[in-house]
Amino acid sequence: MTGPRILLIDDEEEMRRSSAQALELFGLEVDTFASAEPVLELIGFAFDGVVVSDIRMPGMDGMTLLQRIRDVDPEVPVILVTGHADVQLAVSAMRAGVYDFLEKPFTAQHLAGIIRRAMDRRSLVLENRRLRAVAGKRDDIEARLPGRTQVMVDLRYRLRAIGATDADTLIIGETGAGKEVVARALHDISARANRPFIAINCAALPENLIESELFGHEAGAFPGALRPRYGKFEHGRGGTILLDEIGSMPFDLQAKFLRVLQERVITRLGSNEPVPLDVRFVATSKVNLEAEVAAGRFRADLFYRLNVATLHVPSLAQRRADIPLLFLQLVREAAARYVRNDVEVPPELMTEIAGRSWPGNVRELRNSADRLVLGLDTSPEDGSPETGPQRLADKVAAYERGLIATALAAHGGSLKPVYEQLGVSRKTLYEKMQKYGLDKNISATAFQDDL
Numbered sequence: 001m002t003g004p005r006i007l008l009i010d011d012e013e014e015m016r017r018s019s020a021q022a023l024e025l026f027g028l029e030v031d032t033f034a035s036a037e038p039v040l041e042l043i044g045f046a047f048d049g050v051v052v053s054d055i056r057m058p059g060m061d062g063m064t065l066l067q068r069i070r071d072v073d074p075e076v077p078v079i080l081v082t083g084h085a086d087v088q089l090a091v092s093a094m095r096a097g098v099y100d101f102l103e104k105p106f107t108a109q110h111l112a113g114i115i116r117r118a119m120d121r122r123s124l125v126l127e128n129r130r131l132r133a134v135a136g137k138r139d140d141i142e143a144r145l146p147g148r149t150q151v152m153v154d155l156r157y158r159l160r161a162i163g164a165t166d167a168d169t170l171i172i173g174e175t176g177a178g179k180e181v182v183a184r185a186l187h188d189i190s191a192r193a194n195r196p197f198i199a200i201n202c203a204a205l206p207e208n209l210i211e212s213e214l215f216g217h218e219a220g221a222f223p224g225a226l227r228p229r230y231g232k233f234e235h236g237r238g239g240t241i242l243l244d245e246i247g248s249m250p251f252d253l254q255a256k257f258l259r260v261l262q263e264r265v266i267t268r269l270g271s272n273e274p275v276p277l278d279v280r281f282v283a284t285s286k287v288n289l290e291a292e293v294a295a296g297r298f299r300a301d302l303f304y305r306l307n308v309a310t311l312h313v314p315s316l317a318q319r320r321a322d323i324p325l326l327f328l329q330l331v332r333e334a335a336a337r338y339v340r341n342d343v344e345v346p347p348e349l350m351t352e353i354a355g356r357s358w359p360g361n362v363r364e365l366r367n368s369a370d371r372l373v374l375g376l377d378t379s380p381e382d383g384s385p386e387t388g389p390q391r392l393a394d395k396v397a398a399y400e401r402g403l404i405a406t407a408l409a410a411h412g413g414s415l416k417p418v419y420e421q422l423g424v425s426r427k428t429l430y431e432k433m434q435k436y437g438l439d440k441n442i443s444a445t446a447f448q449d450d451l
C-alpha cells in the first residue's frame with residue numbers, strides 16, 4: 001500500500017503549478033492532474049489520501065468525479081473548488097457528500113488546513129476499518145481453521161500476514177482441504193471485510209457465457225443482451241473475488257484476466273470504455289499449476305503474476321495429528337446442525353478414523369462426522385453398503401446421491417446434460433454435489449454401492 005496522497009485536479013496548468021507549489025510550502029506533496037479520468041483509476045477502497053478538484057472542467061467535471069469516487073468508497077475525502085460563488089452548486093455538493101467546498105480566492109494556508117484535516121480523517125477511517133476487521137477475528141481464524149500441527153500454525157500465520165496486505169493471493173491445496181474456507185477468512189480479516197465476497201467457480205461457468213458473466217455487457221453486445229448488466233467482477237467492487245479452480249479458466253480468457261490483474265480495469269462486452277476495478281483477487285487451485293504451465297494449459301505469465309502471495313493449505317495426510325480433534329469438532333457441528341445431542345464417538349471408531357486415509361480431506365471427514373451423527377456407517381463414500389436401521393431422510397439422501405452420481409458418470413464430466421436430465425438448476429446441482437462430495441469426473445465404478 002502506498003503512503004497518504006494528495007491528488008489535485010485542475011484543467012488550468014498555471015493553477016495546478018501554483019497550487020502545488022504553495023501547498024509544498026506547507027509541507028504537503030501533491031500529484032497534479034489536468035483531468036479527472038486518470039484519478040479515478042487511483043481511487044480504491046484502500047486509497048490512503050485526499051482528492052482536491054476544480055468543479056468546472058472539460059470532460060468529467062468535479063461533481064461527476066465526486067459521485068464516481070463515492071461509488072467506489074464513500075469515505076474518500078473530496079474537496080471541491082469553484083471560481084464562481086454559486087450557492088446552488090455548494091448545496092448540491094454538500095448533499096452529494098463533498099468533504100469541503102471552497103470558493104476562489106482562498107489562501108494556500110486555508111486549503112492546506114482543510115487538506116490536513118481530511119488526511120487525518122482518512123487515516124482514521126482506514127485504521128478503524130483495519131481494527132474492526134482484525135478485532136475478534138483472531139480467535140475466529142483458529143476456530144475456522146483449527147489444528148495444532150506446525151503446518152496449520154504456519155498457515156494461520158501466513159494468512160494473517162497476507163490478510164493485512166491487499167495483495168492478490170493464490171491458495172493451493174488438495175480437494176476438500178479448505179481452500180474456500182481460507183479464502184473467506186482472508187477476506188474477513190482484510191480491510192475489505194465489510195465489502196462483498198464473490199466466489200466464482202471457473203470450472204462451472206459455461207464457456208459461451210463466461211466473459212459476460214465476469215465482465216458484464218452493454219445492451220446489444222450479443223443477441224439476447226437486452227439490458228446492460230454488471231458482471232461478477234463489478235459486483236465485487238471494493239471487496240474480494242474468489243476465482244475457484246483458476247486452472248480451469250479457458251486459455252483465451254486467461255490473457256484477458258491477466259490484463260485485468262495488471263491494469264485494474266475491465267471493459268464490458270460491447271463497450272470500449274474501460275472501467276476502474278478495485279478488488280482483491282484470490283484464486284484457488286488443487287492441481288499443480290506449474291505442471292499445467294509446462295503442459296501448455298495455463299499461461300506462464302498469469303501463473304507468475306498470481307504466484308506472489310501464496311498460501312498452501314495442507315492435506316489431512318500432511319497433518320494427521322489434527323484428525324482426532326478436527327473430527328470431534330465436526331461431530332459437534334453436525335450434532336448442532338441435525339439437532340442431536342446424544343452423539344458419542346466410541347474410542348475404537350476414533351482410532352480407526354485417525355488411522356484412515358482421507359483423500360477427500362476435511363470435506364470427507366466432515367461427511368463421516370455427518371454420517372455418524374445421522375446414525376449411518378461412517379465409512380468413506382466409496383466404502384461398504386450401509387447397514388442397520390436408517391431414517392427415511394437418510395435413505396432418500398443416499399438414493400439422491402446415487403441418482404446424481406449415475407447421471408454424472410453417464411455424461412463424462414459435462415454438467416449441462418446432468419442438470420437438464422435431473423430437472424434441477426445448475427446451482428442446485430452444485431450444492432448437491434458439494435453436499436454429497438461428488439466430483440463431476442466421477443467414474444462409473446466409484447459409486448455402485450450407493451444404489
Ligand SMILES: Nc1ncnc2c1ncn2[C@@H]1O[C@H](COP(=O)(O)OP(=O)(O)OP(=O)(O)O)[C@@H](O)[C@H]1O
Pocket residue numbers: 144145146173174175176177178179180181182284286362363366
Ligand atoms: N479447517 C476446517 N474446519 C472445518 N471445516 C472445514 C475446514 N476446512 C474445510 N472445511 C469444510 O470442508 C469442506 C470443504 O472445504 P472447502 O470447500 O473450503 O475446500 P476446498 O479446498 O475449496 O475444496 P475443493 O477444491 O474441492 O473446492 C467444507 O464443507 C468446509 O466447510
